[in-house]
Amino acid sequence: MSRHAPASLWIRGGRVLDPESGRDEIGDVLIRGGLIAAAGAAPPAGTPALDAAGLVVAPGLIDMHVHLRDPGETGKESIATGTAAAAHGGFTSVVCMPNTIPVADHGGIIEYIRAEAARRGLVRVFPTGSITVGLAGERMTEIGDLKASGAVALTDDGHCVQNHELMRRALQYAKHFALPVLDHCQDYSLSAGGVMHEGYWSTVLGLRGMSPLAEELIVARNVLLAEACGGDLHVQHISTRGAVELVRQARTRGVRITAEVTPHHLMFTDADVKGYDTDFKMNPPLRSKADVEALLAGLADGTITVLASDHAPHHAHQKDVEFDLAPFGVVGLETAVPAYLDRLLHAGVMSLPALVAAMTLHPARLLRLPIGRLSPGAPGDVTILDPERDVVVDTASFVSCSRNSPFQGLRLKGDAVATIVAGNVVMNRIDPRRPIVPEPCR
Amino acid sequence: MVDAEQGDLKGLVWDRPHLLGLEPLSAEEITAVLDTAQSFKEVLAREIKKVPALRGRTVVNLFLEPSTRTRTSFELAAKRLSADVMSITAAASSIVKGETLRDTARNIEALQVDMLVIRHSAAGAPDYLARFLKASVINAGDGAHEHPTQGLLDLFTIRERRGAFAGLHVAIVGDILYSRVARSDIWGLTKLGARVTVCGPPTLIPPGIEELGVQVRFDLDEVVEEADVINVLRIQHERQNQMLFPSVAEYARFFGLTKARLRRAKPDVMIMHPGPINRGVELAAELADGPHSVILDQVTNGLAVRMAVMFLLNRARSGEDGGQSA
Numbered sequence: 001m002s003r004h005a006p007a008s009l010w011i012r013g014g015r016v017l018d019p020e021s022g023r024d025e026i027g028d029v030l031i032r033g034g035l036i037a038a039a040g041a042a043p044p045a046g047t048p049a050l051d052a053a054g055l056v057v058a059p060g061l062i063d064m065h066v067h068l069r070d071p072g073e074t075g076k077e078s079i080a081t082g083t084a085a086a087a088h089g090g091f092t093s094v095v096c097m098p099n100t101i102p103v104a105d106h107g108g109i110i111e112y113i114r115a116e117a118a119r120r121g122l123v124r125v126f127p128t129g130s131i132t133v134g135l136a137g138e139r140m141t142e143i144g145d146l147k148a149s150g151a152v153a154l155t156d157d158g159h160c161v162q163n164h165e166l167m168r169r170a171l172q173y174a175k176h177f178a179l180p181v182l183d184h185c186q187d188y189s190l191s192a193g194g195v196m197h198e199g200y201w202s203t204v205l206g207l208r209g210m211s212p213l214a215e216e217l218i219v220a221r222n223v224l225l226a227e228a229c230g231g232d233l234h235v236q237h238i239s240t241r242g243a244v245e246l247v248r249q250a251r252t253r254g255v256r257i258t259a260e261v262t263p264h265h266l267m268f269t270d271a272d273v274k275g276y277d278t279d280f281k282m283n284p285p286l287r288s289k290a291d292v293e294a295l296l297a298g299l300a301d302g303t304i305t306v307l308a309s310d311h312a313p314h315h316a317h318q319k320d321v322e323f324d325l326a327p328f329g330v331v332g333l334e335t336a337v338p339a340y341l342d343r344l345l346h347a348g349v350m351s352l353p354a355l356v357a358a359m360t361l362h363p364a365r366l367l368r369l370p371i372g373r374l375s376p377g378a379p380g381d382v383t384i385l386d387p388e389r390d391v392v393v394d395t396a397s398f399v400s401c402s403r404n405s406p407f408q409g410l411r412l413k414g415d416a417v418a419t420i421v422a423g424n425v426v427m428n429r430i431d432p433r434r435p436i437v438p439e440p441c442r
Numbered sequence: 443m444v445d446a447e448q449g450d451l452k453g454l455v456w457d458r459p460h461l462l463g464l465e466p467l468s469a470e471e472i473t474a475v476l477d478t479a480q481s482f483k484e485v486l487a488r489e490i491k492k493v494p495a496l497r498g499r500t501v502v503n504l505f506l507e508p509s510t511r512t513r514t515s516f517e518l519a520a521k522r523l524s525a526d527v528m529s530i531t532a533a534a535s536s537i538v539k540g541e542t543l544r545d546t547a548r549n550i551e552a553l554q555v556d557m558l559v560i561r562h563s564a565a566g567a568p569d570y571l572a573r574f575l576k577a578s579v580i581n582a583g584d585g586a587h588e589h590p591t592q593g594l595l596d597l598f599t600i601r602e603r604r605g606a607f608a609g610l611h612v613a614i615v616g617d618i619l620y621s622r623v624a625r626s627d628i629w630g631l632t633k634l635g636a637r638v639t640v641c642g643p644p645t646l647i648p649p650g651i652e653e654l655g656v657q658v659r660f661d662l663d664e665v666v667e668e669a670d671v672i673n674v675l676r677i678q679h680e681r682q683n684q685m686l687f688p689s690v691a692e693y694a695r696f697f698g699l700t701k702a703r704l705r706r707a708k709p710d711v712m713i714m715h716p717g718p719i720n721r722g723v724e725l726a727a728e729l730a731d732g733p734h735s736v737i738l739d740q741v742t743n744g745l746a747v748r749m750a751v752m753f754l755l756n757r758a759r760s761g762e763d764g765g766q767s768a
Contacts, residue, residue, distance in 0.1 A: 200650030206565035206587030206622060276566030321542055322564035324585070
């Protein structure tokens with residue numbers, strides 16, 4: 001699912017972090033024939049070496065929430081450019097959302113995505129299929145066919161199944177095919193017409209607010225459905241204090257429900273919408289300070305176990321309009337790692353091993369994928385991190401086709417410095433003579 | 443407009459190229475507009491109601507939402523200042539052909555226009571235009587955000603009658619949630635030292651409004667007793683369909699200003715309304731036309747206020763002496 005042939009690489013002298021085994025020591029990682037070799041195995045003569053002294057060697061990072069816009073909107077992003085952006089940002093795997101044109105609601109689209117990823121993907125691509133046909137929320141997709149074609153999960157992301165009976169049946173049915181259901185939790189009657197968080201700032205700016213209740217009501221529903229049906233239910237881009245509390249209580253009771261967060265919901269608040277900059281418009285919207293604090297607390301205590309980006313590229317001209325008219329969404333693949341290291345590691349919210357686990361092992365387990373670990377025989381994907389590296393975000397340096405980032409100009413501490421897929425170095429800031437060549441945007 | 447022509451207004455605090463809202467303005471800046479408007483009100487009482495302050499300047503009214511009062515007022519204000527003025531409405535604009543607001547505005551600007559007066563249903567549209575236009579942008583009402591010239595004319599009308607704002611209690615009644623007039627009034631009144639109460643059904647009071655320094659009350663009878671000024675907002679019938687209140691009849695009964703309700707008011711209470719009025723709904727017809735009403739004064743003052751705004755923006759853009767005011 002990436003274009004690379006298996007390769008070998010000897011990564012030497014870094015702080016090796018493997019959340020699965022708990023390994024955390026200065027040492028080497030050997031990738032042989034595209035797979036992780038046993039610890040202590042000697043590299044065959046001629047194996048290329050990468051010096052990681054002073055750096056952190058982690059399993060390849062997974063972003064389980066990415067919009068690649070392929071097929072259908074390849075001017076915004078494509079499998080080629082989106083995976084290049086992922087490599088640039090330190091991700092070795094991306095999970096792409098099904099709201100493409102046409103919608104990934106049948107096996108043919110899943111097969112196209114996998115084939116295109118095998119031709120042009122700089123990192124691994126794992127497609128998801130939609131829960132309902134055309135994301136319309138009315139009829140279940142052929143879930144078995146999606147699974148057989150290679151979908152790793154089901155989601156109507158960007159939309160939310162409003163019909164509770166349909167959601168219940170989809171959960172029951174998906175469980176049989178061992179597919180987790182990822183939900184964009186939003187009650188439409190409570191969010192209709194909203195373009196930002198409902199609160200003081202929506203009042204001041206005169207913009208229509210979306211009540212946090214819109215998210216919380218569906219999270220509560222999902223908790224009850226997951227408890228009743230027993231499938232794997234995952235809350236996408238959780239954003240409110242109440243939603244975090246619902247997930248915390250459910251997990252304490254033993255309900256199989258998980259949640260992910262995005263960098264922008266941790267870095268910004270609804271106050272940043274002042275100025276009507278459409279690069280601060282996304283769904284769910286930027287929330288209040290109290291919500292941000294609740295997300296941080298949820299990460300610290302393990303209620304939220306996954307760090308994703310919700311990379312959502314849009315044309316500049318589509319965002320260059322009145323705030324009400326702009327599409328929701330911001331890019332994130334090339335800023336997520338600096339944002340998380342800065343906001344979570346350096347701010348003391350999460351330890352480095354916990355942070356790495358939330359970007360590797362946790363999404364891998366959720367999606368039942370063999371990636372995200374450094375155990376012998378696992379895919380030879382590694383991300384090398386430099387937590388001390390200073391970054392000033394410059395969207396002009398992005399290899400993504402889109403620039404709709406609220407992070408422009410921000411100073412952040414920490415970055416990925418090398419991305420390695422099946423033993424192939426696809427991004428290398430340690431040795432800047434080998435930069436990523438951006439794929440041309442269509 | 444002798445004062446302005448002689449340059450006696452030079453001491454006024456105003457150097458902004460745009461008027462986007464009252465929120466960013468200081469009390470001194472607001473006072474500068476009101477003082478300038480006072481001079482222009484005197485001009486409007488003359489036989490020849492026209493001054494050359496904006497001679498050679500071009501003003502375009504881009505009204506992408508229905509409006510009669512505000513558009514006419516801006517048009518006339520520009521004419522009284524000797525500007526060339528034209529109005530474009532939504533139906534006549536290329537927006538209906540799918541042109542973006544940026545392109546529409548930049549095409550207008552390319553015709554060497556000096557000021558763009560914009561009315562738009564999207565909050566923030568004037569702020570957006572001001573980011574890239576060289577022409578002055580005047581917000582003539584943007585969504586539920588602000589309607590600064592309405593706020594200024596309300597302030598002007600209150601000051602004209604009462605002289606000062608300190609200690610004055612102003613009640614704003616009705617649909618606060620969707621009202622740009624309420625927001626501009628609140629910013630202006632609180633900056634100038636008035637005490638402000640908002641009153642309406644709980645569903646039409648937006649969250650966090652108290653943080654703007656206003657008191658929230660739900661019992662109109664109590665509010666009427668205490669207020670020096672009651673500003674009654676227009677209620678939009680379509681809000682019933684948004685589950686915000688059950689019926690116009692019920693709204694009128696509990697939140698309409700009626701003759702019976704007004705008996706509790708102070709004898710010199712002022713009744714204001716930004717128009718257009720739903721007679722018998724938010725305001726009884728007799729009260730709209732009665733002795734307490736200053737509603738038509740508001741309209742007249744709106745002309746003076748809009749002349750003042752255009753004059754000050756032009757002066758700020760031209761530099762102190764470079765304009766057409768001499």
